[in-house]
Amino acid sequence: MTFFAPFTLPFIIGAAVMAAVLVAKYTLWTIHLPAEDKRLIRRNMFSAKSLAAVWEVVRESLLHVRIWRVNPMLGYMHSSLALGWFLLIAIGWIETVAYLGWGWVPLQGHVFFKYFMPVNGIAEHKAGFEFAMDLMLTVVLSGVALAWIKRMRSRLMGMRRTTRHVAFDRIALSALWFVFPLRYVAESITCAIYGGGSFLTGTTGKLLGEHLDSATLDALSEPAWWLYSIALGVFFVAMPFSRYMHIFTEIPLIFLRRYKLAPSVEEKSYDNFEVEACSRCGICIDPCQLQADLGIDDVQSVYFLRDRRYNMLKLATANNCLMCGRCQTQCPVGINLNTLRLNSRAKLRNIPNEGRYGYLAGLDRSTGEGRTGYFAGCMTTLTPRTLAAMNAIFEAAGDDVWRADSDGGVCCGRPLMLSGETAAARKMIDYNTGLFRRHGITRLVTSCPICLKVFREQYDLDGIEVLHHSEYICRMIESGRLHVDRSDELYTYHDPCELGRGCDIYDEPRRAIEAVGRLAEPEHNRRNSLCCGASLANTVIDDKQQRRIAQRMAAELEATGAGTIVTACPLCHKSIERVADCGTMDLAEVVAKNILRDKR
Amino acid sequence: MRSIRFGYGISKPRAIDIDSNDLRKSNEILREMPELQTCIGCGSCTASCTAGNLTQFNFRRVHTLVRRGEYMGAYEEMNKCMLCGKCRLVCPRGINTRGLAMLIKRKLGDF
Ligand code: SF4
Ligand code: SF4
Ligand code: SF4
Ligand code: SF4
Numbered sequence: 001m002t003f004f005a006p007f008t009l010p011f012i013i014g015a016a017v018m019a020a021v022l023v024a025k026y027t028l029w030t031i032h033l034p035a036e037d038k039r040l041i042r043r044n045m046f047s048a049k050s051l052a053a054v055w056e057v058v059r060e061s062l063l064h065v066r067i068w069r070v071n072p073m074l075g076y077m078h079s080s081l082a083l084g085w086f087l088l089i090a091i092g093w094i095e096t097v098a099y100l101g102w103g104w105v106p107l108q109g110h111v112f113f114k115y116f117m118p119v120n121g122i123a124e125h126k127a128g129f130e131f132a133m134d135l136m137l138t139v140v141l142s143g144v145a146l147a148w149i150k151r152m153r154s155r156l157m158g159m160r161r162t163t164r165h166v167a168f169d170r171i172a173l174s175a176l177w178f179v180f181p182l183r184y185v186a187e188s189i190t191c192a193i194y195g196g197g198s199f200l201t202g203t204t205g206k207l208l209g210e211h212l213d214s215a216t217l218d219a220l221s222e223p224a225w226w227l228y229s230i231a232l233g234v235f236f237v238a239m240p241f242s243r244y245m246h247i248f249t250e251i252p253l254i255f256l257r258r259y260k261l262a263p264s265v266e267e268k269s270y271d272n273f274e275v276e277a278c279s280r281c282g283i284c285i286d287p288c289q290l291q292a293d294l295g296i297d298d299v300q301s302v303y304f305l306r307d308r309r310y311n312m313l314k315l316a317t318a319n320n321c322l323m324c325g326r327c328q329t330q331c332p333v334g335i336n337l338n339t340l341r342l343n344s345r346a347k348l349r350n351i352p353n354e355g356r357y358g359y360l361a362g363l364d365r366s367t368g369e370g371r372t373g374y375f376a377g378c379m380t381t382l383t384p385r386t387l388a389a390m391n392a393i394f395e396a397a398g399d400d401v402w403r404a405d406s407d408g409g410v411c412c413g414r415p416l417m418l419s420g421e422t423a424a425a426r427k428m429i430d431y432n433t434g435l436f437r438r439h440g441i442t443r444l445v446t447s448c449p450i451c452l453k454v455f456r457e458q459y460d461l462d463g464i465e466v467l468h469h470s471e472y473i474c475r476m477i478e479s480g481r482l483h484v485d486r487s488d489e490l491y492t493y494h495d496p497c498e499l500g501r502g503c504d505i506y507d508e509p510r511r512a513i514e515a516v517g518r519l520a521e522p523e524h525n526r527r528n529s530l531c532c533g534a535s536l537a538n539t540v541i542d543d544k545q546q547r548r549i550a551q552r553m554a555a556e557l558e559a560t561g562a563g564t565i566v567t568a569c570p571l572c573h574k575s576i577e578r579v580a581d582c583g584t585m586d587l588a589e590v591v592a593k594n595i596l597r598d599k600r
Numbered sequence: 601m602r603s604i605r606f607g608y609g610i611s612k613p614r615a616i617d618i619d620s621n622d623l624r625k626s627n628e629i630l631r632e633m634p635e636l637q638t639c640i641g642c643g644s645c646t647a648s649c650t651a652g653n654l655t656q657f658n659f660r661r662v663h664t665l666v667r668r669g670e671y672m673g674a675y676e677e678m679n680k681c682m683l684c685g686k687c688r689l690v691c692p693r694g695i696n697t698r699g700l701a702m703l704i705k706r707k708l709g710d711f
Contacts, residue, residue: 409650
């Protein structure tokens with residue numbers, strides 16, 4: 001049997017185009033990977049990491065476990081389509097093998113098996129196969145139905161907003177919507193003529209057979225299979241240029257990520273894998289406060305990635321993001337959304353200027369040495385009570401501290417970085433690194449999570465332990481160097497984005513607060529905490545908008561009934577302070593207030 | 601003793617010469633950031649400025665001159681800014697000064 005019929009041509013051509021484009025894309029991206037990334041691949045390829053990646057592919061590309069966790073309804077939609085389709089193909093393949101043996105059958109033979117072999121000789125397993133295929137088709141059709149509903153009414157799916165699409169998406173989406181209903185129709189007609197099929201296609205086939213005469217059925221059969229093949233072909237051609245590119249791209253992405261590849265502050269070829277692995281599921285839209293509080297609905301990660309992918313990214317879109325990371329914690333594909341946004345900004349804005357910041361040379365006016373260096377951070381100088389509290393704590397703990405930026409400090413560089421001026425930020429980084437080394441510190445404490453993040457990620461501070469003041473204070477209390485009094489006062493704590501999601505520090509501030517009082521948690525906390533709105537990463541929204549975001553989040557903190565809102569970032573402090581009705585304090589202040597002096 | 605710089609001083613009287621002051625860029629900047637019109641020239645931005653603490657850079661002076669169409673040297677001056685964002689926190693008019701710093705650089709980059 002040749003397994004050829006003219007109607008299979010659209011499918012064959014579509015599949016060939018898709019395969020060619022996929023191979024071309026992945027090959028080019030891989031060739032253009034920086035040497036360091038290629039080395040990582042070579043080093044890790046033949047290790048347990050690959051096995052772990054295979055397992056993750058099953059979990060995420062087929063079962064979509066992470067989406068299930070965010071939203072079960074959406075999870076069902078994704079896995080019914082992905083797993084259902086995969087099983088249709090897999091069972092279809094086994095079916096062909098069962099009937100025809102291991103001999104080679106062309107692709108269209110598998111896909112249109114029902115057409116080519118409506119009745120076949122072996123009856124024993126037939127009912128089983130027919131049932132399995134019908135079951136899978138039902139599962140996929142239910143997924144398609146949910147996708148329709150999601151498009152019409154995303155609220156039913158537990159999402160407030162759904163994604164808007166570009167032209168290729170529309171083509172692919174429409175084709176995909178029709179693929180399975182058309183398959184259902186075509187198979188049913190074939191069943192009507194030849195019999196067979198199970199509860200779905202078989203029953204429908206019987207119904208059709210009762211109502212239509214065989215001449216009509218014969219006339220309908222060919223066109224139905226043509227339409228099914230065309231829908232498949234159109235989908236395959238549009239697929240590599242549409243959001244559905246994610247179906248395959250997630251697989252190499254999972255492997256590369258296991259091999260420790262990651263995006264960095266400069267754009268690189270690896271980013272393509274992340275950008276095109278976005279399924280535009282839209283899960284990142286709801287957590288975004290720009291959307292929820294301000295109604296801004298064209299800058300969220302899904303739109304940012306889409307614009308970047310199609311080369312239509314505007315600076316205003318790239319800049320309009322708090323980089324709070326709330327979307328990143330929810331993204332089921334685990335895309336490094338913040339880093340990608342950052343390197344897009346760098347690409348659009350980074351203007352290397354060698355002469356810049358020449359004034360930094362010979363600036364260091366500070367004196368002294370000390371085991372511990374304290375870098376308050378620019379913002380902390382605007383919250384002098386925090387500074388005073390830190391002084392009291394250092395004194396009470398009996399630590400010998402050298403102040404790195406009390407007499408005209410240089411910015412840590414993170415704000416420049418957040419604005420995409422990576423080369424300029426380097427100059428701050430080099431200056432401060434030199435400063436820390438010159439004063440021979442072994443420990444660096446900062447009160448600003450923004451500084452902390454850049455110290456940890458971009459500075460080369462081998463041999464210097466970098467701590468946020470919350471970690472430092474917690475350690476001092478727990479090691480018995482700082483004695484505090486525990487009162488009955490009720491506090492609530494706001495997780496600063498850069499400290500929590502940014503540096504993964506959630507427990508130390510809580511332990512420190514619980515050492516001096518009671519703690520009440522707001523509705524959104526830890527990984528889900530809200531942003532205060534004043535983030536340096538956003539240079540687009542204005543004062544009123546910042547205030548509105550702050551009001552919403554402060555209201556949640558006040559709802560805990562706590563008398564004082566505690567935070568651990570001077571910027572959050574400032575922005576909560578101006579909208580909250582109750583008091584706002586830095587963690588250091590709260591602890592300093594309760595120091596027991598006589599115990600020392 | 602070093603003299604104390606409050607971030608402002610007494611300026612010589614000056615007039616805007618429309619023939620020599622090309623307001624095109626200034627208008628563009630004001631169109632993108634209309635809130636700059638509400639600046640009261642209080643100088644808080646300059647007083648809190650991290651870069652101003654280390655150099656003669658005076659942000660209020662730069663953005664005021666730019667608004668008047670006097671761009672000479674503004675880009676170079678603006679490049680001293682570290683984008684730390686303190687000025688935005690202290691501005692009593694809630695002007696997005698950090699965004700302004702970036703905007704001025706973007707608009708005057710080719711001057
Ligand atoms: S970025 Fe992540 S959460 Fe957002 S649409 Fe893409 S895959 Fe979904
Ligand atoms: S990082 Fe925050 S502000 Fe930016 S898109 Fe994600 S949720 Fe929105
Ligand atoms: S702080 Fe604000 S109002 Fe005052 S001079 Fe600067 S920009 Fe103008
Ligand atoms: S952002 Fe620039 S102008 Fe504003 S305070 Fe910081 S260094 Fe000065």
